[in-house]
Amino acid sequence: MPLLIASxxxxxxxxxxxxxxxxxSTEPSAAPAEGLRYRVVIDAPSPxxxxxxxxxxxxxxxxxxxxxxxxxxxxxxxxxxxxxEAAETEGFxxxxxxxxxxxSVTPFNVMVRVTPGPQATVKSAQxxxxxxxxxDSVGAAARGVVQRQWSLAPGTPFRQADWIAAKxxxxxxxxxxxxxxxxxxFSEALVDPDANTVAIDVRIDSGPVFHVGELEIxxxxxxxxxxxxxxxxxxxxxxxxxxxxxQFVRRLNGTGYFASVHAAIxxxxxxxxxxxxxxxxxxxxxxxxxxxxxxxTDTAFRANASYRDVNVDNQALQMNIDARIESKLQNAxxxxxxxxxxxxxxxxxxxxxxxxDISGLVTQTASIGARMSSLDxxxxxxxxxxxxxxxxxxxxxPQSDARALYVxxxxxxxxxxxxxxxxxxxxxxxxxxxxxxxxSSRSFQRVVLRYAYWHxxxxxxxxxxxAEAGVVFAQSRNDIPAALxxxxxxxxxVRGYAFESLGIKQGDAVLPTRYYYATSVEATRWIGEAWGxxxxxxxxxxxDDRSEARPALGYGFGARVKTPIGxxxxxxxxxxxxxxxxxxxxxxxAF
Numbered sequence: 063m064p065l066l067i068a069s070x071x072x073x074x075x076x077x078x079x080x081x082x083x084x085x086x087s088t089e090p091s092a093a094p095a096e097g098l099r100y101r102v103v104i105d106a107p108s109p110x111x112x113x114x115x116x117x118x119x120x121x122x123x124x125x126x127x128x129x130x131x132x133x134x135x136x137x138x139x140x141x142x143x144x145x146x147e148a149a150e151t152e153g154f155x156x157x158x159x160x161x162x163x164x165x166s167v168t169p170f171n172v173m174v175r176v177t178p179g180p181q182a183t184v185k186s187a188q189x190x191x192x193x194x195x196x197x198d199s200v201g202a203a204a205r206g207v208v209q210r211q212w213s214l215a216p217g218t219p220f221r222q223a224d225w226i227a228a229k230x231x232x233x234x235x236x237x238x239x240x241x242x243x244x245x246x247x248f249s250e251a252l253v254d255p256d257a258n259t260v261a262i263d264v265r266i267d268s269g270p271v272f273h274v275g276e277l278e279i280x281x282x283x284x285x286x287x288x289x290x291x292x293x294x295x296x297x298x299x300x301x302x303x304x305x306x307x308x309q310f311v312r313r314l315n316g317t318g319y320f321a322s323v324h325a326a327i328x329x330x331x332x333x334x335x336x337x338x339x340x341x342x343x344x345x346x347x348x349x350x351x352x353x354x355x356x357x358x359t360d361t362a363f364r365a366n367a368s369y370r371d372v373n374v375d376n377q378a379l380q381m382n383i384d385a386r387i388e389s390k391l392q393n394a395x396x397x398x399x400x401x402x403x404x405x406x407x408x409x410x411x412x413x414x415x416x417x418x419d420i421s422g423l424v425t426q427t428a429s430i431g432a433r434m435s436s437l438d439x440x441x442x443x444x445x446x447x448x449x450x451x452x453x454x455x456x457x458x459x460p461q462s463d464a465r466a467l468y469v470x471x472x473x474x475x476x477x478x479x480x481x482x483x484x485x486x487x488x489x490x491x492x493x494x495x496x497x498x499x500x501x502s503s504r505s506f507q508r509v510v511l512r513y514a515y516w517h518x519x520x521x522x523x524x525x526x527x528x529a530e531a532g533v534v535f536a537q538s539r540n541d542i543p544a545a546l547x548x549x550x551x552x553x554x555x556v557r558g559y560a561f562e563s564l565g566i567k568q569g570d571a572v573l574p575t576r577y578y579y580a581t582s583v584e585a586t587r588w589i590g591e592a593w594g595x596x597x598x599x600x601x602x603x604x605x606d607d608r609s610e611a612r613p614a615l616g617y618g619f620g621a622r623v624k625t626p627i628g629x630x631x632x633x634x635x636x637x638x639x640x641x642x643x644x645x646x647x648x649x650x651x652a653f
Contacts (some may be wrong), residue, residue: 066136067572070260071646073355080437082410084180084344086412093510093650096559097126097127097128097130098129098130098131098134098170098213099129099168099169099170100124100129100134100163100169100170100171100172101124101169101170101171101172101318102120102121102124102172102173102174103172103173103174104121104174104176105173105174105176106174106175106176106178106276107178107499109150109152110149110152110154110176110178111455113148113149113151113152114148114149114174114176116148117144117145117147117151118141118144118145118148118174119137119141119144120137120138120140120144120161120174121141121174123137124172129345133586135432136602138161138163138172138258141159141161141174142159142160142161143162145157145159145174145176146159146546149176149178149582150220150222150435151221151223151232152178152181152221152222153181153182153183153219153220153221153222153260154178154179154180154181154182154246155179155182155253155255155258156180156258156542157176157177157220158176158177158179159174159175159176159177160173160174160175161175162175163172164407172321172614173345178292179258180258181219181220181258182219182220182253182258182259182260182263183216183217183218183219183220183258183259183260184214184215184216184217184218184219184220184259184260184261184262184263185215185254185257185259185260185261185262186215186216186262187212187215187233187264188262188264189208189209189212189262189264189266190261190264190265190266191204191205191208191236191265191266191268191326192247192265192266192267192268193241193269193270194241194268194270198271200239200240200255200301201239201240201241201268201271201308203239204235204236204239204240204241205234205236207239208232208235208236208266208448211231211232211235211505212228212232212636213227213228213231213509214228214262220251220573224471225251225262229246229249229264232266233245233246233266234263236266237269237304238303238304238305238457239303239304240271240272240301240302240303241268241270241271241272242269242271242272242302242327242329242334242337243268243269243270243329243331243334244266244269245267245269245271246264246265246266246267247265247266247267248263248264248265249262249263249264249265250262250263251342252535252648258641267330267619269334270334271301271302271334271339271356272301272302272329272334273299273300273301273302273334273335273336273337274296274297274298274299274300274301274302274327274339275298275328275333275336275337275338275339276298276338276339277290277291277338277339277340277341278338278339278340278341279291279341279343279547280341280342280343281339281342281343281344281345282343282345283345284345284348284373284374284437284614285319285345285378288404289342289378289401290314290341291404292401292402292403292404292406292437293306293313293317293401293402293437294310294313295309295310295313296310298336300384302327302337307325307326307327307339309439310325311323311324311325312488313437313439314341314343317372317520318346318350318372318380318400319342319345319346319348319372319373319391320343320345320346321340321344321345321346322341322343322344323341323343324341324343325339325341325342326340326434327339327340328340337440344359348371348372348373349369349370349371350369350370350371351367351368351369351370352367352368352369352370353365353366353367353368354366354367357553358553358647358648359553359561359644359645359647359648360390360552360553360554360561360646360648361388361389361390361391361561362388362389362390363388364386364387364388364389365386365387365388365390366384366385366386366387367384367385368382368383368384368385369382369383370382370383370589374398378400378401379398379399379400380397380398380399380401381396381397381398381401382395382396382397382398382399383387383397384397390418390419390420390561391416391418391419391420392413392417392418393415393416393417393419394415394416395413395414395415396412396414397410397411397412397413398410398411398412400464406436406437406438407434407435407436407437408434408435408436408437409432409433409434409623410428410432410433410434410435411431411432411433411577412429412431412432412433412448413429413430414427414428414430415428415429416428420549420561420562420572421453421549421560421561421562421563421565421571421572422457422458422569422570422571422572423455423456423457423544423572423573423574424454424455424456424457425452425453425454425455425544425545426452426453426455427450427451427452427453427543427544427545428450428452429448429449429450429451429545430448431446431448431449432446432448433445433446433447434446439474439476439481440475440476440477440481441474441475441476442472442473442474442476443471443472443473444471444472444473444474445470445471445472446469446470446471446472447467447468447469448467448468449465449467449468449469449501449544450464450465450466450543450545451463451464451465451543452464452465452543452545453543454544454573455572456568456569456570456571457569457570457571457583458568458569458570458571459568459569459570459571462540462541463503464501464503464504464540464541464542464543464544465502466497466498466501466502466503466504466506466542466543467497467501467502468495468496468497468502468508468546468624469495469496469498469500470493470495470496470508471493471494471495471514472491472492472493472494472495472533473491473492473493474489474490474491474569475488475489475490475491476489476539477489478516482626482628483624483625483626483629484514484516485516485518485524486513486516486517486518487516488513488514488515488516489512489513489514490511490512490513490514491510491511491512491513492509492510492511493508493509493510493511494507494508494509495507495508495509495546496508497542497546498653503505503541503542504536504538504540504541504542505536506534506535506536506537506542507534507547508532508533508534508535508546509532509533509535510530510532511530511531512528512529512530513529513530514526514528514529515528517526521588522587522588523585523586523587523588524585524586524594525584525585525586526582526583526584526586527581527582527583527584528580528581528582529579529580529581529582530555530579530580530581531578531579531580532548532577532578532579533576533577534546534547534548534576534577535576536576539566539573539574539575539576539606544573544574546575547574547575547576548565548574548575548577548578548604549562549563549564549565549572549573549575549578549604550562550564550565550578550579550580550602550603550604551563551564551602551614552646553631553633553647553648555580555600555602556580556582556600556601556602556614556616556618556637557598557600557601557616557618557633557635557637557644557646558614558615558616558618558636558637558638558640558642558643558644559614559616559637559639559640559642559644560644563579563640564602564603564604564614565604565605566601566604566605566606574604575604575605575606576606576634577604577605577606577608577611578603578604579602579603579606579611579613580600580601580602581600581601581602582598582599582600582601583598583599584596584597585597585598586598588622589626592623592624593622593623594621594622594623595619595620595621595622596619596620596621596631596633597617597618597619597620597637598617598618598619598620599615599616599619600616600619600635601613601614601615601616602614614637614638614639614640615637615638615639616632616635616637616638617635617636617638618633618635618636618643619633619634620632620633620634620635620646621633625649628649629649630647630648630649631646631647631648631649632645632646632647633645633646633647634646
């Protein structure tokens with residue numbers, strides 16, 4: 063006969079009893095000075111063993127130092143029923159329990175033996191969402207996401223913890239897609255003990271569609287409220303989205319103005335048409351000095367220092383001063399950034415000097431410029447103008463200098479689940495620029511394209527690929543600053559080759575070129591949630607003559623670790639052209 067074990071107000075949602083003390087009804091009126099002692103052995107498969115230890119009072123209270131004989135006997139009598147209930151939470155509805163006590167030894171030996179029998183599986187799962195209009199495309203999409211992501215699909219083992227989590231995730235998914243007041247209306251799990259199956263029925267009440275109202279901001283003392291408002295991702299009247307709200311919080315946390323940011327919509331259905339968003343901030347100290355040391359396989363040892371003042375003029379103007387000394391690269395830079403205006407654009411200005419000594423080529427470059435960037439990270443525009451002057455000193459070849467007044471426009475499309483550490487989706491970037499005739503030692507045009515794609519095949523395997531290419535349209539690479547030309551090879555381009563070692567060979571140096579490309583294909587086998595083993599193939603080259611475009615291949619394997627700042631990669635790669643095995647490691651997304 064079927065058994066109803068879960069409903070909107072029963073089973074799965076009740077917490078276990080408190081472990082603070084035994085119930086007063088079973089405690090003796092006067093506890094002895096030294097209580098009865100016993101030791102419990104659990105004979106059951108894992109993870110049922112852990113569930114029993116957390117659920118059966120006889121097991122939980124074996125260290126209680128004022129245990130009486132009457133209380134012990136009561137716990138023994140309760141143990142069988144509690145053990146069966148614990149087994150049911152793991153989906154074992156035909157478990158048999160035997161509790162044996164050996165009183166001939168001190169402390170008493172107690173054996174709790176549970177034979178679980180077969181684990182019940184989900185026979186059917188009906189998930190319905192009430193309240194979404196038939197012509198509501200956003201609501202229909204939310205319904206589809208809930209049904210696709212429902213974790214207790216037919217054939218899945220049934221466990222109480224999974225049952226609770228699945229319902230909670232379903233409600234949160236609906237609430238995050240415009241229906242902020244969504245709640246569980248009805249749920250039941252109907253068990254057939256003879257067939258060891260469970261029929262699931264869940265109904266979610268979506269509530270009304272919520273639209274964003276004004277921001278209610280708390281915690282500001284140093285900055286005006288417009289600073290927070292100009293970073294928002296949704297305007298009053300827009301349909302509410304938890305993803306957009308989370309992006310708003312990430313933007314504010316990334317500005318440097320705040321140490322903490324919290325935002326939430328008023329989920330009262332009475333305010334659904336104009337729901338205020340409450341934003342609480344804690345302002346960060348405006349000045350910050352950081353120093354560090356490190357190592358990378360591209361540029362070897364490094365030391366760096368940076369000073370930041372995010373309110374240098376008492377109007378939220380940011381000033382950043384950075385200096386870096388590496389084995390192959392040294393630079394210093396000064397940058398000013400204005401927060402975005404109400405239109406969503408942020409202006410900046412910079413000055414930078416840099417010296418590099420890579421693959422036999424020494425460069426000394428100075429640049430100064432300005433840039434305008436849009437705020438939308440997923441559909442971002444940037445416009446810039448900069449003046450470059452540099453000196454190139456190749457080992458075994460004559461030195462040369464160049465200058466350029468360079469203007470460019472850049473467009474980025476980011477369609478990923480997480481901008482900092484994507485696991486699904488794609489990113490594309492296109493940049494076009496030109497060296498202005500008369501203000502540059504040679505006029506030229508420059509185009510760079512980049513693309514990356516991530517795809518989780520299943521819970522254990524993921525696939526990623528990337529491709530990038532660039533071209534400088536000019537009759538010669540001479541008289542063009544090295545910073546606007548191309549070399550490739552290294553940790554994030556073509557592994558198996560030294561950093562920027564692929565280019566034009568001249569004397570004992572590798573010079574930058576007018577053309578380049580790099581591509582990679584990688585498969586990762588994940589071990590748990592954060593660790594993985596990857597295999598990859600890279601290919602790329604940098605060249606001036608298109609007849610020399612033959613790719614340099616690199617392939618190998620490596621370790622992957624997911625971190626809050628992006629994936630950590632440690633790779634061993636063999637360069638087919640260099641005939642060398644190289645170690646590479648890096649952190650974060652390549653672009």
